[in-house]
Amino acid sequence: MIDWLDEFRPPEFPDTSRALEEPEGLLAAGGHLSPAWLDCAYRKGIFPWNDPDEARLWWTPMPRAVILPETFRVPKRIAREVRNTDLRVTANLDFKGVMKGCMAPRADSEGTWIDDEIIDNYPRLHDAGRAISIECWDESGALCGGFYGLSIGRILFGESMFTQHSGASKVAFASAAPLLFELGFEMIDCQMRTSHLERFGIIELDRPEFESRLLAGVNKPAPPSLPGVLI
Structure with a gap:
């Protein structure tokens, strides 16, 4: 189970140690793609990646x-x-x-x-x-x-x-x-x-x-x- 991120709150992500093993590196869903959210994510090694018709997904796969x-x-x-x-x-x-x-x-x-x-x-x-x-x-x-x-x-x-x-x-x-x-x-x-x-x-x-x-x-x-x- 992954967390759903509330786009109306300040950007905050789960600890990266909680990323799933399958699919590898999936950490959370939801959130927003504003510069503040992106800055917060990338500083932790987290990035968005999903098909355009899917919910926003955030990943931090390892090894990197x-x-x-x-x-x-x-x-x-x-x-x-x-x-x-x-x-x-x-x-x-x-x-x-x-x-x-x-x-x-x-x-x-x-x-x-x-x-x-x-x-x-x-x-x-x-x-x-x-x-x-x-x-x-x-x-x-x-x-x-x-x-x-x-x-x-x-x-x-x-x-x-x-x-x-x-x-x-x-x-x-x-x-x-x-x-x-x-x-x-x-x-x-x-x-x-x-x-x-x-x-x-x-x-x-x-x-x-x-x-x-x-x-x-x-x-x-x-x-x-x-x-x-x-x-």
């Missing part, structure tokens, strides 16, 4: 897939793609466009978990400097890939990525991640291991280590902003 500065790597083949690409990579020029790209139906599914409420609220965090987007543009100037995430202190919470051009999301991540770590980010939370990001040095942390790193990182001053043009 993350990339740390000391584990991060760019495979030689991808580094070569970045050097030779005709794509242009920017930061924070079209946050909502990236979100809508991530929201669009994909070849292997009917759609994603991103719904209109998410599209309405996450840009408010971006406007406040609490979320970032990385954009890939093709030779004609069309947005063709990228990713977005929330940033609190020195932790980046990766949310979703998309590509409409072969290799665009790889180029976007391989261009941005080194700069993020150079600027002072201490962890990229990938939530769950994927083959796409595994090549960049994902490791899995148990709950005590993840939450210890999380608590330390979110309470530090935010690093400087990324430059507008990356490549």
